[in-house]
Amino acid sequence: EGDVYRDARPYEVGMTGGQPRRIHGAFGRNAVRSPDGSTIAFVRGASSWSRRHYRGPDARDIWLYRPADDSFEQLTDWEGNDGRPRWADADHVLYLSDRERGTMNLYRHSIGTEGGQIEPLTRFEDRDVTSFDVTPDGRTAILQRWDTLYRLDLTDPEAVPVPIVLWASEDELDDEKM
Numbered sequence: 001e002g003d004v005y006r007d008a009r010p011y012e013v014g015m016t017g018g019q020p021r022r023i024h025g026a027f028g029r030n031a032v033r034s035p036d037g038s039t040i041a042f043v044r045g046a047s048s049w050s051r052r053h054y055r056g057p058d059a060r061d062i063w064l065y066r067p068a069d070d071s072f073e074q075l076t077d078w079e080g081n082d083g084r085p086r087w088a089d090a091d092h093v094l095y096l097s098d099r100e101r102g103t104m105n106l107y108r109h110s111i112g113t114e115g116g117q118i119e120p121l122t123r124f125e126d127r128d129v130t131s132f133d134v135t136p137d138g139r140t141a142i143l144q145r146w147d148t149l150y151r152l153d154l155t156d157p158e159a160v161p162v163p164i165v166l167w168a169s170e171d172e173l174d175d176e177k178m
Helices: none
Strands: 029-033 040-044 061-066 071-074 082-089 092-097 105-110 118-120 131-134 140-145 148-153 162-164
Touching: 029 082, 040 082, 061 082, 061 092, 082 131, 092 131
Parallel strands: none
Antiparallel strands: 029 040, 040 061, 061 071, 082 092, 092 105, 105 118, 131 140, 140 148, 148 162
């Protein structure tokens, strides 16, 4: 597009293919639809995600877009980076943020409550949660942190991340010397 600003805009393509369609005219990235399809969470801001502890005007924030009335709502306004949104259900958005402890952790934000309730789901202090996803039923999150995957039960308010142990047979070529 011939924009002066070189930031991303969200597009979508139907499940059976076809032409990409712009979701809305605002700049943003990482767009994800709510389970009922009525709301789209996306990220605005262009600071590098890997720029730890950034605070400033280019910080990333989570926004909501409602196609039915073509409206936007800023969900987060933390001075640092909030990003990588995923829906747990139609009323809760999960995202990564370094708003506490100086480390990227997973947060749950309630939609529709006055001011939106923000709840930390992890409390890591030494290494960031770098990636996560949510099961389709919204009951479990899988987190990636450094060299470990974790499972987090989203239905239990007292849940803590549990490491996932992966086993693989040894590579038969390990004993070869070059």
